[in-house]
Amino acid sequence: MPVYIYRAATKGGQIITNRVEETSKHSLVSKLKKNGYIPISVVQGIQRRQKTVNRKRNAKNMDKRIEEIIEGDNILKKGKSMSFVKRANMLLARTTPIKTRDIIVFTQNFYLLKKANFNNIHALSTIIDSTENLMLRGILEDILAGVEAGETMYSTMEYYSNIFPYIYINIIKVGELSGSLTNSLEQAVKYLEESQRLNKKVKGILVPNIIQFVVLLVMLFAGTAIAIPAIQNVFDTLGTEEELPAITLWFSGVVDNIMTYWYIPVFIIAGIAAGIFLYIRTPVGKYNFHYFKYTCPIFGKLIYALDFSRLMKAVLLNVRNGTRIQDALEVSKNVVKNYVMLSMVEAAINNIIVGQSWIEPFEKSGLSSPMTTEMLKIGMQTDLTEMMEKLVEYMEIDIDNIMKKIMAVLPQVVYAIVGVLLIFFVIVVLVPCIQVYMGSFLFSAYGV
Secondary structure (H helix, E strand, O other): OOOOEEEHHHOOOOOOEEEEEOOOHHHHHHHHHHHEEEEEEEEEEOOOOOOOOOOOOOOOHHHHHHHHHHHOOOOOOOOOOHHHHHHHHHHHHOOOOOOOHHHHHHHHHHHHHHHHHOOOOHHHHHHHHOOOOHHHHHHHHHHHHHHHHHOOOHHHHHHHHHOOOOHHHHHHHHHHHHHHHHHHHHHHHHHHHHHHHHHHHHHHHHHOOOOOOHHHHHHHHHHHHHHHHHHHHHHHHHHHOOOHHHHHHHHHHHHHHHOOOOHHHHHHHHHHHHHHHHHHHOOHHHHHHHHHHHHHOOOOHHHHHHHHHHHHHHHHHHHOOOOOOOHHHHHHHHHHHOHHHHHHHHHHHHHHHHOOOOOOHHOOOOOOOOOOOHHHHHHHHHOHHHHHHHHHHHHHHHHHHHHHHHHHHHHHHHHHHHHHHHHHHHHHHHHHHHHHHOOOOHHOOOOO
């Protein structure tokens, strides 16, 4: 009897994994659903594969390969004096990181060559010759070696998950398995450019304000720890009846306690961080954390829209090539990594098996907008490919609108937090300093 390994979600969101014997995949899926589980994946036999990060499979050694590239590019010349040049170039090659822009340029070039009907081997060979980053060139040569040996590109890319993003690899995977690599490359370029553009916008807003927040926080604690005791000492020495503001005295006491018993808040913060980290690593915690990503304020709606859009684009690539919707969902589900989305996709596949609507899990989740689910329903009744093309266009517009809203709201939130801290700093530290500067406490000190 065949052995199957399944992963399924309970009604409470817990993810379970088990290895069982069953007559068929369909029979196992039916039993899981009957027992109240939502299957996430069901595979026959042992499908686990050990992944090695940053370890080459088809090339000998990265340092040796870089040395061969340098020599092949005529960087080195004959003579003993050139050994320093070799060492310098080797050091530069190893320390020059592969940036997102390098991956974008490679993908754009590959897309243009594929669009010009180059095969994968010819396209990769052409790009390798013009790649300036030696580390990336070595990785591309490894991918080329795999393709020449009859392997897929994405299978070699998986060995460089620290270079190629997870979603990027799976976009390429969908393109290779569906026979639409050119379209997948175009989608991958858009994904990388959109991610880079969004990161720049968010950093442009957050970084300056975070710096301001940190500076104000340091000034607040430093001013409270240094200036306030000095002012209080002046008051006590002169014998004035005036007192510092109550909030200043309270915060000064808090700072003193923190400085005296600093290990207590450190242990509390470390304990909370460790507890959250360990909880997220559990199946239930990871599921709940992924659900929080979709429902969190400000960014939640955008994260879900991006994942749903990638999924629909991947499904569309397969449907265009005549793939059944069930197989299209099976192939495309890996373009997202979120457990909640994976659970919905598996529920959709199971619904198809039992003759129900595959759109229902997305609709019942409450995360998809009524517009998107309604478009899919109409597509199932008319032309699914045409309607999904319109859905993808609609999702791109919707994502752009969500981003504009975030860019409008985010500065206000950040400015509000910084503003509150600034007001607190003025009340706690600056008001007592102004009080000393004005010298009004002297009248009380001399009985005037």
